[in-house]
Amino acid sequence: MKLKKNIAVSESGFLFDPNTGDSFSVNETGKKIIELLKEEKTDDEIIKWFAENYEIDKLTFENNFYDFTAVLQNHHLTE
Amino acid sequence: MEEKLKYERPVITKINAGMPDKFGMQAKMPVITEIDEIPVKKLIKQYGSPSFIISEKTIRKTFNEAKRAFTSRYPKVQFAWSYKTNYLNAICKIYHSEGSWAEVVSGFEYDKAVANGIPGNKIIFNGPDKSKEDLIKATENGSYIHIDHFDELYELLSVSEKLEKRPKVAIRVNMDTGVYPQWDRFGFNYENGEAWNALNRIMMSEKMDLVGLHTHIGTYMMTPAPYAVAASKLAELAVRIERKFNHKIKYIDMGGGFASKNTLKGAYLPGKDTCPTFDQYAEAISGALINSDLDPNEMPTLFLETGRALIDDAGYIVGSVLANKRLADGRRSMIIDTGVNTLFTSFWYEHEIYPAKEAGSHSEDTTIYGPLCMNIDIIRSAVKFPLLQKGDSYVIKRVGAYNMTQWMQFITLRPKIVLIDTKGETHIIRESETNESLTSHEKIPDYLK
Numbered sequence: 001m002k003l004k005k006n007i008a009v010s011e012s013g014f015l016f017d018p019n020t021g022d023s024f025s026v027n028e029t030g031k032k033i034i035e036l037l038k039e040e041k042t043d044d045e046i047i048k049w050f051a052e053n054y055e056i057d058k059l060t061f062e063n064n065f066y067d068f069t070a071v072l073q074n075h076h077l078t079e
Numbered sequence: 080m081e082e083k084l085k086y087e088r089p090v091i092t093k094i095n096a097g098m099p100d101k102f103g104m105q106a107k108m109p110v111i112t113e114i115d116e117i118p119v120k121k122l123i124k125q126y127g128s129p130s131f132i133i134s135e136k137t138i139r140k141t142f143n144e145a146k147r148a149f150t151s152r153y154p155k156v157q158f159a160w161s162y163k164t165n166y167l168n169a170i171c172k173i174y175h176s177e178g179s180w181a182e183v184v185s186g187f188e189y190d191k192a193v194a195n196g197i198p199g200n201k202i203i204f205n206g207p208d209k210s211k212e213d214l215i216k217a218t219e220n221g222s223y224i225h226i227d228h229f230d231e232l233y234e235l236l237s238v239s240e241k242l243e244k245r246p247k248v249a250i251r252v253n254m255d256t257g258v259y260p261q262w263d264r265f266g267f268n269y270e271n272g273e274a275w276n277a278l279n280r281i282m283m284s285e286k287m288d289l290v291g292l293h294t295h296i297g298t299y300m301m302t303p304a305p306y307a308v309a310a311s312k313l314a315e316l317a318v319r320i321e322r323k324f325n326h327k328i329k330y331i332d333m334g335g336g337f338a339s340k341n342t343l344k345g346a347y348l349p350g351k352d353t354c355p356t357f358d359q360y361a362e363a364i365s366g367a368l369i370n371s372d373l374d375p376n377e378m379p380t381l382f383l384e385t386g387r388a389l390i391d392d393a394g395y396i397v398g399s400v401l402a403n404k405r406l407a408d409g410r411r412s413m414i415i416d417t418g419v420n421t422l423f424t425s426f427w428y429e430h431e432i433y434p435a436k437e438a439g440s441h442s443e444d445t446t447i448y449g450p451l452c453m454n455i456d457i458i459r460s461a462v463k464f465p466l467l468q469k470g471d472s473y474v475i476k477r478v479g480a481y482n483m484t485q486w487m488q489f490i491t492l493r494p495k496i497v498l499i500d501t502k503g504e505t506h507i508i509r510e511s512e513t514n515e516s517l518t519s520h521e522k523i524p525d526y527l528k
Contacts, residue, residue, distance in 0.1 A: 015091070022093060022094075023093075023094045024091050024092060024093050024094060025091070025092050025094055025441065026089070026090065026091045026092075026441075027087055027089065027090045027439055027440070027441040028087065029086065029087055029088065029089040029090075030089035030090050030091050030441075032089075033089050050086075053083060053084055054083055054084045054085075054086040055083045055084065055085055055086045056086040060468065061086075064088050064089060064466075064468075065089070067403065067405065068088075068089040068090075068091065070405055070409070071091055071405075071409060072091065074405075074408075074409030075091070075093060075409075
């Protein structure tokens, strides 16, 4: 999963895609995933990091993570 | 060990700059964590998922609001509980304990009212389907028989010849009250003279006691004005009977049809903001009767058979999320364990559904499906809803009317119905169905055994 390079995310979770002019709102965990994707972390690394740092088991997060990335693809925010 | 961060499902929502309206919408979905101070989690754990929950406190509060609205405007008012709206015995007994009579529309409902301890002279018998046996029973018990059509009128005449008691009757009158579509399937028409004709035949027969006039102008009436028109027309008939036959009728029955606060499909604004209050209905009906030519010293009793508006708010469904999935175009869908078989009213309402625990401030356009393997099993086709996890709980509001009578045993078994009494104690008032309870009605021919 690779995020488009020029996607910008603000502190408050406002996300802007300069390619299309579309803007989005993300919650705290969504913002964190986008930040990790921008750092080019792999899916497995992100899943492991969340399971270690949040009150969530690995399998549930993996399920939620792939649902979230499917939405990113649907909004054409990935390469 | 370092404490872990609180988790919320990751969400991304596209921001659409749409046309603003003057009403605005609440951005964050409220949460219902408890019903009458009992945690939803506890109810599900104790009674299973899904379960119907009924609040006795809300039933009594709503009933007394309606009663106050009418009794403060009209001298003689009598409510009759509409059995078809919810005929669980425990529910009927709550209304009867508040002084409601029974309003029934079939032999089955009639027998239920009798078994609930209601004397025959406090049962109103409506509906187009009354068998000869029903008519005999109702006559002998002194119930109020509301005649629906001429075939019934003549059957009752024939029955009354063989009985010692005279039937106490009213006619059901349908009429133009200015609403579309006009309900003309119940009773006799006012405008074309059929109602007057029926009243004359009853009075001339001298075999029945004409005691009342009834109408049921429609359902989910979103304006009180048609009730004023209907009350005026019934009052006019009552005055004509008195002039011609020197006979006073004892009551005018305005039927039911008051809207609850649910939102009908296709409505632009929520029902809770647009549906009339009991005070508005009461003002329309009482005003029309008081301003009519009826003798102010001997006004007929006003009967009301409202069902939906009295009980819808008292009913809840608590249940669990079965799954979340993406539809082909990326839209979110959520599958819950309540389907249209259980929540029958979802065919015409946009039911309010809420998470049972804090689920964050972000929500997504979601289609909420029931558990049935049927394409029509949609509880909400599009609602902004927070992302819940499989197993999380939800609460559906305002389900007290019709669901527990019109529900279907289809694909899944019907769940428990639980009453929370006024002291906060819970009671199962209908057990969940089992395979045994259903198959006990089946028979297998010998050659298939």
